[in-house]
Amino acid sequence: MKETRICVIGLGYVGLPLARLFSTKYPTVGFDMSQSRVDALMSGHDATLEVADDLLQDAIKNHGFKCTCKLEDIKDCNFYVVAVPTPVDNDNNPDLTPLVGASTTVGKVIGKGDVVVYESTVYPGVTEDECIPVVEKVSGLKMNVDFYGGYSPERINPGDKLHTVEHIKKVTSGSTPEIGKYINEVYSSVITAGTHLAPTIKVAEAAKVIENSQRDINIAFVNELSKIFNKMGIDTLDVLEAAGTKWNFLPFRPGLVGGHCIGVDPYYLAQCAKRYGYNPEIILAGRRMNDGMGEYVATETIKLMLKKGIQVLNSDILILGFTFKENCPDVRNTKVIDIYKALKEYNLNITVYDPWANPAIVKHEYGIEVVNELPKQKFDACIAAVAHKKFEGLDILSLLKEHHVVYDVKCTLDRKMVDGRL
Numbered sequence: 001m002k003e004t005r006i007c008v009i010g011l012g013y014v015g016l017p018l019a020r021l022f023s024t025k026y027p028t029v030g031f032d033m034s035q036s037r038v039d040a041l042m043s044g045h046d047a048t049l050e051v052a053d054d055l056l057q058d059a060i061k062n063h064g065f066k067c068t069c070k071l072e073d074i075k076d077c078n079f080y081v082v083a084v085p086t087p088v089d090n091d092n093n094p095d096l097t098p099l100v101g102a103s104t105t106v107g108k109v110i111g112k113g114d115v116v117v118y119e120s121t122v123y124p125g126v127t128e129d130e131c132i133p134v135v136e137k138v139s140g141l142k143m144n145v146d147f148y149g150g151y152s153p154e155r156i157n158p159g160d161k162l163h164t165v166e167h168i169k170k171v172t173s174g175s176t177p178e179i180g181k182y183i184n185e186v187y188s189s190v191i192t193a194g195t196h197l198a199p200t201i202k203v204a205e206a207a208k209v210i211e212n213s214q215r216d217i218n219i220a221f222v223n224e225l226s227k228i229f230n231k232m233g234i235d236t237l238d239v240l241e242a243a244g245t246k247w248n249f250l251p252f253r254p255g256l257v258g259g260h261c262i263g264v265d266p267y268y269l270a271q272c273a274k275r276y277g278y279n280p281e282i283i284l285a286g287r288r289m290n291d292g293m294g295e296y297v298a299t300e301t302i303k304l305m306l307k308k309g310i311q312v313l314n315s316d317i318l319i320l321g322f323t324f325k326e327n328c329p330d331v332r333n334t335k336v337i338d339i340y341k342a343l344k345e346y347n348l349n350i351t352v353y354d355p356w357a358n359p360a361i362v363k364h365e366y367g368i369e370v371v372n373e374l375p376k377q378k379f380d381a382c383i384a385a386v387a388h389k390k391f392e393g394l395d396i397l398s399l400l401k402e403h404h405v406v407y408d409v410k411c412t413l414d415r416k417m418v419d420g421r422l
Contacts, residue, residue: 107138153208159328294338321386
């Protein structure tokens, strides 16, 4: 087979780390629709902080890694990897628009004998029934005759500097057994954790979509336990720590479930099930539970304020953290916005402090203000929503008025200072 020349389409949290890794072994080009994103990367800085500047600069200087917006720069590639987002719309239906756009791009440049591998999270059938037909229509070529397809689900964990892309086992698949082996060889050459070759593309798609659905359901279960134990006056964390002494107890914690995977993937699986005439119950019940946790946190905070005799109307509330998880700037599908919106219904003055979040991105995506520096004022209540390491050592009590409420979403604060927590 001819020399493998890789193009990764979509240079976000998933695509950039993978492209950088591939560049250490193969000629690699990164393609993105955003010129500003490309310019920033070629200057040697990744705003998502997933790839350290020294690694990115090394890839550009010593491995010939290049990022581009131009189609002519990727026509010489023969192994295309699609790593674009797969969000849901306002009704929680899968939005395949980015995938269709990326497939159109591939169709304009793919040639005979080339391979296109999808990494975006989808429900079983999307690669072969939705994406490949677009490539075929635009290119005029046929899969398994002129070109080949594959699916290798992304397993990126934003902000995790331990489980980086090369240290996470990768599932691979191909449109024919022979191509599956080839795709697996390409990935296994850079993934030190190893690979697993699935028998079909649909199996690989299904494996990905249930990974996060399983986690979503487990978190929904402990979120429900938290609500129950709160009514009983029992500390949920104490219960989980006691139950966790059993060897096969699963150590899930209650919390907000956002981000681009766990909070989205179950909807893809549910939509797929409905297409086959099955109405999923547990999957959607878990989603309803987790989607309601932001409002629950806000309501519990208001109740605690009322119990302490704190005036709610026009009170000053501090929310610590806005990103969907700790120690990363990713605000996609953050559920902290649900806390904010629920509190706003009470006509409160809300300050959101997050040293990781980009205020311009938050303003554009959610229409609210986020500050990177703490304002010099006293607050009536504080909701610790995200457990950033940068919050460790923060003297929260010094930020609060004499009569106040502290609600700890992540159960990381000293319980002596906390009035309520999940």
